[in-house]
Amino acid sequence: MKADKAGVLTGSHVLNGNQACAEGALAAGCRFLGLYPIVPSIEVSERFLARAPEVGATFIQMEDEISALAAVLGASWTGKKSMTVTSGPGLSLMMEHLGLGIMLETPCVIADIQSVGPGLGLPTHAAQGDMMQARWGSHGDYEIVALAPSSPQEMFDFTIKAFNFSERYRIPVAIMSDAYVAQLEETVVIPPADQINIETRRYYEGAKDSYLPFKRDKDFVPPMVDIGQGYRFHVTGLTHDDRGYPIMFEECQEYNVHPLMWKVRNAVDKIVEVQETNTDDAEVVVISYGATSRAVLKAIKQARESGIKAGGLKLVTVWPFPEKRVTELAKKAKAIVVPEMNFGQIVLEVERNGYGEANIFFLPHGDKGAEYSEDILAAIKRASQTSEAKSGIIEIS
Amino acid sequence: MAEIRFAGYGGQGIIRSGIIAGRAASIYDNKHATMSQSFGPEARGGACSSQLVVSESKVLYPYITNSDILVAMSQAGYDKFEPEMSEQGMLLYDEDLVKPKQLRGNITAYAIPATRFAEELGNKIVANVVMLGFFTAITEVVSHDAMKKALPESVPEKAVELNLKAFDRGYNFGLEAAKKQGDSKKN
Amino acid sequence: MMETPKTDEKQEIHPMENLLRMDRMPHIWCPTCGIGLAVTAFTAALEKANIDPNTVSIVSGIGCTGRVAGYVKLDSFHTTHGRPIAFATGIKVASPKTKVVVFSGDGDLMAIGGNHFIHAARRNIDMLVVCVNNFIYAMTGGQVAPTTPLAAYATTSPYGCVEPPFNIPYLAESSGAVYVARWTTLHIRRLTNSLTEALQKTGFSVVEAISPCGMYYSRINRLGDGLDMMRFYHDNVEIRHGEDTKNLDIGFQTKIICGKFVDRERPSYNERYNQWLSEVKTAGRHSKGQKGSKK
């Protein structure tokens, strides 16, 4: 389906990442924002609130992040596409309700503008320290889709993508941005509404009295209904059957939870997206995501200029992880370099999928924020010169 | 090694039965005993069972695969756990609460009017201890002395006397049953 | 969807069948528990208030009362511990025409959910909150709750509770609720009347239904069985409508004051929101946050 014109601010705009995220949400049809203000994500809400009256969207500023996400889940069941926006400490508080969203199979989007942690950290500085948290932070088993934008334009585009994934698979989707991208001002081109593809909620179409809220289709995704339509359904965070009634046996646990994994794992090929630069003949492949990938592009160019066959793999979706592609590249390349603004998270996934085929170099959070192309260049150089095979990750200090 | 299942509904002292027998076996008989439990969310009336593995050596795998002994104090408990019993197993059931089906294999069954005995003693809450008394007499999993030591420290002080009485009632009934069984091989 | 209850001939039909999930019966509540009575009062109130059940969403949290949503045939949500009010707030704000009911227990709403309770009351979100107060955490086996009377026993206050309990009506009033009443589940008719009134009210309404847990609370504190407790409340309840909420403390086995205490008008969140919206619309675009300019 095409986007609703009301939310699409067609044209070319200078926006920062946060504002682009809000515009993306409105363009994607998001009509409810549950929020609690936290630096550096505030401008998403500000933009959304400013535009809400003309778009016909609603919002509420809740008392904390716990309730912000709870309200989003509630709002989503009213038929409104919903989102919340936060940063590290807030994401930590949302962890319980991320699980509820998974269990109730409620479509919603969580934008996390990462800053330096743990604890209160450095609220205004960019980091990528919540990547593993998005995947593993809630208790129990779940699978999530997480997108990592690297520019305001991508903040806009990926936010639409996020809503589409969340409706398609009935899951919470995370936008893992960071303070650098959020504050970066660049030109964002917003196309006309009829050029934006929107995934609509997949509503149940059968007879009213045979509706089962968790009866899955062949992709393990159950169609949904809104409240107030007379279905009078029941949903619960407890382990449940198709009716949404709690049954607490291991058989039901298997029946309920295993497909929650499958609906994402089986669709990996449809979800996973990467962007590659010069990987065809690359001896050194730099794997990155989000803000870091901007510096990587520069470093690759410089490396090529100095005669090193360098290439780049940028993860658009960090979760699910593009396992197959990383394995293929590990077999072709001599070395893989992973720069991250943390002390080692996604590099562990690279190591796992590298199968010992290539040396893996990890470049941890530099002191220069997202702009550390020189360090990356140095890492590429070192990686290209190391000839003997090493097991494990080689960390570049 | 013996695998024992106690089954009934919440409020009957099913878990406590497992604890008392386990405590007797592990602390006073110096064996190894692992007790684990499962229960529904409701406090009273829900299906409830406890499983006890008693062994001379360390219990590695703590769960029941084929129970040697099933102590059934509710029909639901019997229906659910009878199929997991070993063909050589022993079934102890409260005759007023459980109607067993045809016996499989070489399963030996004993009917005990545990709740009735307990009511006669003044409180049906000790039916589980009547069962335990019978259990002690008829199986050789725990010794009589060990049970007598474990029992007082497992129940509230005020109720010790009643519990010991209930135990003896069940134990004596068990001795009789054992004798009877010696006379005729199967009941 | 709504069927008219058949009263003739078929005696076995539950009178509330059209509002209960009969396919889930029997429920999990213990004998002597009053939650079922509160549910009955609620379903009766829903009919009395003449509200289309299709427009009602009911949200529960965790605990014994948290299971209510699972037995009531409405759009029903069984959410996380303490957060039903927050979840319901989302529903109400996103879908103002929906009638939202939060039905949960004292541990859920007052302990872990206390913050959402006071904030929703302050905002005056239009919802009915039914708090069944059983004086204890029953689902987890009888731990002390913020409503456990002083010196009463619980498994996490084995030597007697050392914290005074909340006075729920006082807290509700001081945080901004527009309708506050308290009954025991013995007062089934009055409870139904209060719930009917509250359902017809616009704004944050709180009805406390006292129903001490006949399993843990009464057993640990040696208060006899369900009938004994009913007798106690029959003899020890005083009805004082309009009583100042600060006088409504509950002690251990002391007299309990019931009645309707607060019934006032305050603009609800949605009303304030709509007013703001019309102001913004007339004043033109909100300037803040609109930095991105057209190129």
Add this chain to the structure above:
Amino acid sequence: MNSIIDALDKGIEMAGIARKRISVPSDIPFDPDAVKTLGVDYFQIPRGRAIAFGTGLKLGNPDLKVIPVAGDLMTLGGNHFVHGSRRNMELLVICVNNFVYKNIGGKPAPFTQAVFSPYSTFEEPFNFPHLGNSCGAVYTARWTALHAEELAASIAEALNKRGLSMIEVLAPGPNYYRSIDGIESELLQFYFNNSVVKNNEDPRNVAITPDEKIAVGKFTDKERPTFIDSYNVQHSKMLGDKFTPHGSPPKVEKLGGKNG
């Protein structure tokens, strides 16, 4: 926020309590140098958790005097506040409230509200003294940060109370208004000019509304056993000699206070 540090400094001095016994958990980031001059132990903790953190400090070492300073009390920390009051945990809670209506006492405030005050534009704030009082706080008061003398005296008085005391301080917070230059002093002055002292007023009547001047003063001053008192009494009663009361028995530390 220096006005709050100054008030604490004066208040602690007036209360006559050794500074090393004082701990200040706060979700407001105070400047380290300013805190050092206070001579107390300071903890900057996650948003809203000052009272819960303070509860741990107090129970871990009952000899401490704990002063949670909370900027996000009205939002994330609301639950800890109502429960702390109910338990009567011995804490002095300084609640920094930076809410402001567009109009107060019929006059327009110096600026129309930023989008992100602790509440959305169209919401009503809590009546904090009333909320605290209804949950059982033994001492409630409200001042603006410009009522320096009164605030310090209140702090001194509350420090010698046994139980949860709450002082609401109307002051522009650092988180919400920092983008608006120069607003702090202007707003403070506005608060000061538009407030009226109403000591001993029923807390029920001191809600901040757009139509009336802000009521400041001391509203609640009562006595109730603290959590530690009840804990000790109840466990001594039940356990006898097996139980050693927690902490030292209450010391009378009255200085300048007129506790009722």
Add this chain to the structure above:
Amino acid sequence: MKADPRGVLTGVYYIDGDVAAGYGALAAGCKFVAGYPITPSTEAFEAICHRGPQVGAVFIQMEDELGSISAIIGATWSGVKTMTITSGPGYSLMQECIGFGAMLETPFVLLNIQRGGPSTGVPTKTGQADMMQSRWGSHGDYELIAIAPESPQEMFDYTIKAFNLAEKYRCPIMIMSDECVGHMTEKVVIPEADKIEVEPRRLYTGPAEDYLPFKPEPDLVPKMAKAGDGLKLYITGQTHDERGYPVKDAEYKSKYGRRLVDKIRLNKDKIIELKEEGTDNADVIVVSYGISSRVAIKGVELAREKGIKVGTLRLVTVWPFPDEKMSELAKKAKAFVVPEINYGQVVYDVARCAHGRANVVLVPHGGAGVHNPNDIADAIEMAAKEDKKIEGLIEFKTRLEKSVFEGGFKLKE
């Protein structure tokens, strides 16, 4: 240092794992416990409420899990040893403050009795699906230690060990137990106090004006202080320097933030505890932890009966993960079989460290029960027969999965 006899309830008990952990905490010198009831962890908190007041430990039931963990961090800074107790949903709520505790380098112990998830899941039954959460649940970079006991006796012993590790490395320690172990009753022997080693707090004793709360000792762990000693502490959850003052510049992040992870990573060899059996010449190595390692034993026995050479590696400490050990074993064995009560968590780290040298088979279980040992035996057999190197995790299809999704199985109420 020896344990304080007051907290040690010397004797022989027949108690469940929850209670044993409670007694372990008291024996280790824990003096403050803040909790909030949640199935299936309540018995541990109840044990503390019951015994604590008699041995000088204070308890408080807070209003929620956020309050509990904030309170114990506060109490730790007032100078006492502390613990909190929870299960999955409560654990999720605590995540923000776990990171905060790591940032403040606060020693405390968190007992998590895992249950079936996600969300409310199956509260009364078991699970092991919070393992990755214990490693990655809070935002930002940190490292902590997680221990997985398998019996009530270990619940006692490892709770003491957890307190000792907490004091030694000044970091939060997670005891990642589960409902099975928590509700399993066995004999627990509590020795005399003088047989129990406890680690005292590494308190600073020098002059007040020289104290720097975050100045590392040679092992990268700074000395601790407590409130009320006149040290004029300035402690913040923001990224801070050695004085504890917040830093304004990201440049300090790698300098000071780095140490938070390094103090665990570089002391790894001293922290990690493994139990290894028959791995030397094994074709297949079963890697497991917690209750699954007891269940696996049965599967291993069944496989050995068929003549398969099976070794076992039990992770007593799951985090930090034994990368090098696993890597070494991968060179020797053909395959790893990892049974865990989740749909794949710790197995990812096993696969990572296998570096493509050994196949990795996951035997999943969604929770609310334990594995069928026959599944583990079959998985071992399958792994032993496979001679090819297979990329990617091999997920074993369990009997449970087959019966639920293929066997015409009907769910009953």
